[in-house]
Each structure stands twice: as structure tokens, then as C-alpha cells.
Amino acid sequence: AQTVTQSQPEMSVQEAETVTLSCTYDTSESDYYLFWYKQPPSRQMILVIRQEAYKQQNATENRFSVNFQKAAKSFSLKISDSQLGDAAMYFCAYRFATNKLIFGTGTLLAVQP
């Protein structure tokens, strides 16, 4: 069965610094999608970045980038130039071929001014 693991319950970063959030997953599928979602205190889920497994190139969205290691089943999120507004819960997610999503347990990111 597919699983998603986030081993860092909490992380902290200084404003303007870089932080990396870890995510590992387990699957027997060869083609799938991985996502990072942000959930601020409002609890609205916001898509941060998407990675298609068949693409070797790591996805990038402005200050957000991923390090996708398919063989290692690792999908980490790097946030550069951290801003106070980046403080939130971050969830890694795996999408099945049926379009169902399973989420990791989340990492609570604090940004220190």
C-alpha cells in the first residue's frame, strides 16, 4: 500500500534563510504525481508545487523547489528566502491513478523574524 512519511513534525527557519522539508513515500506504481500543500491557520489548502513522476526535472515555483529522487522515493521541498507568510503546516501528498490523494502527517513550519 502507498504511504507518505514526513519525519519532521516541526521546523523553524529565520526570515530570508532557506529550509528543506523532507518527505518519503512508498509505492509500487511507476507513474504518479506528488504534491506539496500549504495549510495556513485559515486551514485553506493551497497547492505549493506538483511533480510528475515521469519527469526527471525537479519542479520549481518561484522560491519553492523540490528535490525528487525517484529511486530513493524521496520528495523534499526547499523554500528559499523564507518569508513570514510561509509559516504554515506543509503536507506532502501522493496521488493515486484513481486521483485519490493520501497525505503525510505534516510539518509545521515557523518563520522567525
Add this chain to the structure above:
Amino acid sequence: GAVVSQHPSWVICKSGTSVKIECRSLDFQATTMFWYRQFPKQSLMLMATSNEGSKATYEQGVEKDKFLINHASLTLSTLTVTSAHPEDSSFYICSARDVNGKEQFFGPGTRLTVL
């Protein structure tokens, strides 16, 4: 971008009553919608997949007779919590998949408190 709304945003009800939560895709058609439950300081857990015009598919451990899902149109899915009890108190989130299927768009969630 695609917008998904939920109504109500917050509801308090007495134990034993039923509560209906609506999920609407405002500017796109959603053949598939998903319902999640999130307890405090926990992750989102998928409850069921709702397909327009057909019966919902429930995840293991979710009582289909307690959590009734109806997806009557391409823009509306409803979740009814029947005979609610305090342990059903949670944050319920829906998402909708657009016809291209590349991503899901999430609603803002509904906080249910059962007294």
C-alpha cells in the same frame, strides 16, 4: 483559478441530529469530488470519493450510512452527517477535480461541533 466553496463554514449541532455540508465548484465542472476529515493537529484523511450521477466510494472504516454523500450535479456534492455524535466533531474539507484531472482544488472547510 478554480474556486471551490463550502457551506456552512462552521456549524454547531446537538447530538443525534443530522447536518448537511455543501461543496460547490464555482467556475468549473467537477465530475469527481472528494471528502476529507481533519482532526486537530492531524493530517487530512480521505473519507470518500464522490462521482457525479453515481454512488460514492467510501474508504475503509468510514460508515456509509452515517456519512451520506450525494453528487447530484457537476458542481455540487453534499455530505450529510447523520445522527451526529461528539466524536464526529472535526474539520471537513472537500476538493474537486477538474475535467483535465491534473489537480484537485480544495474548499475552505467546514468546522463541525457536536454538543
